[in-house]
Amino acid sequence: MNPNYQSYESITHAILGFAAYARAHELNVGIRETQEALSIAATGLIREQEFFRYALKSVFCNSEENAVLFDQLFADYWGAPKASVTSRITMKNQSNLQKQMQRSLVLLGKGENKDGQEEEGKNVSGANAAEQLRKTDFSKLSEIDSEYLEKLATNLWKQMSRRLKKKLKTSTTKGKIDIRQTIRNNIGSGGAMLELKLKLKKPTRNRLVILLDVSGSMDKYSFFLLRFILALRAHFQKIEAFIFSTKLIRITEFLKIKNLDHVLIQLSTHTDNWSSGTKIGDCLKSFNDDFCKRALQGRSMTIILSDGLDTGEPELLANELHKIKRRTRKLIWLNPLKGMDGYQPLARGMSAALPEIDVFRSAHSLDSILELENYLADV
């Protein structure tokens, strides 16, 4: 049974109760908001429910998205007959359980090896192990190696992001004269400009948009590629990340969490499109429709990580890619399959995409990903 204003004896208590109720449902309501709710009631707005709802909404909601949730909570608590409650969060149904299991496994890097490629797995050891591992295709790793490789990868990517940072600092050139500082520093000499102070150009870190394919065919790679995305966080001012398979999900929020394990746990509980089919065109379309203007600005670079095995319409894919291309500075497509000997981009999706892409590279092993560094620094 939901709490209700009738169970409190005074208006003040009822408002406090509502604040607690909203907080429990993950609206951002703190002490300040509660206080404001009380002062709103004091202005007399509480006498009319509609006005009271509008007023509380402006304080309790801080984005358009949680407005629906607020209306629902308000209606539940204050028993508003008029408030229209249209959308409800649907419960995941039973059949999704299977998918969830698979998703968690992929995130742990232990996804089902459907093609039975275990036999090919190379258990490398010895002095040269690290060197070899760096060149090994992610899909051909055995379990023991992948643990080792993960450690190796974390280190190398850390180094990479440190190098990238350094490049930014040393490449700044001297800028305009800073009159403000110059005058301050030359007051001692009576205003004669003996020593000029220069304004240095502020190093700007750039924006990056990443779209990661997490469909079934990418299972073996998505584990490492996701970690790669996390390693890039340090270098870019803003990373917008999305994962897609049959639908597109924005995961930027989760990347803000510092601890890698927590990121993975959050991801596995909040996303449900791992290891399903692929509709690249449709996903890019929903990216263009919903996020494009927010995510892509003049200086951003876009990376798509996908094997290009698409079941949707190739024309749609080419069309949507073209839209992205127009709004981005550089469009990079990383395809793990490109690392295979004799790979030709013949898959329908891939060949449709090729004309729009600025850089087309492989991303099947550690080394191939590290080579990307040059492109990233060049933004």
Place this chain on the structure above:
Amino acid sequence: MTEIKSIQDSFDALGYVVDQELATILFLMTNLQKPLLLEGHPGVGKTEVANILAAHLGTELIRLQCYEGLDVHSAVYEWNYQKQLLSIKIQESNEKTDTEKEKHIFGKDFLMPRPLLKAISGKDKPPVLLIDEIDRADEEFEAFLLELLSAYQISIPEFGTIKATHPPYVILTSNRTRELSDALRRRCLYHWVNYPDFDKELKIVHKHLPDIDQKLSAQVVRTINVLRNKKLEKSPGISETLDWAMSLHALGKKKLDEESFTITQGSVLKSYSDMEKIKTEGVANILEQSNSN
């Protein structure tokens, strides 16, 4: 609530149609002394709210247009360097010590206030401060604003702290080109400005063009609604509706048909690919859809 009704009436008289929700929030904003954050698609009249609010309160509007790279010197204050230099030269021969000289050139006469400083040094009435398109400014600037918005004071190292005698009414607008920080959101009242519904939009058109043909205006508004559902690159806002109605009215059209659509489409469709899209779909089809609604 009589206060809210009076806000609505006053805005109405000033030529802006405001719904109950926004009127309630404006009432709160003037009552609780909190900034108001307006988000919404471009061209739905966010900036206009500030203009009309200033007129409604009979006070000055101070506007700060944000852009990437906006810094404290162009937003808050700047010293008048030329004047300072001259003053140093003039004082070269007199007997004052260096400290006195320094004190002199960092005095009030040499300070050039920019919008934010102006807004908090209002003499007799609190002004309306409009911080337009805050999403375009850098995150650093956003962080700086936090201090201003909570304490309504600005500190200038050479001069001291200036505290607002009449805290301004602050309106921030954002087009959502980037996500604003939670800290900023929490300091503000929030309102999402949506495209208006049919009746409201029709009312707005009549407000601006009182002598327009009733049939024409209804047709324009319906067609605009159809276009908004087409997922165009640049969805038409209220300003486009008004522009369009105005152009058709100026051309003396009584009815929106294929011909008049084509010659005036420049006031609604703002990109080549949008025009192409509408062309392939057929202007006649779109007009038909709008009539069937």
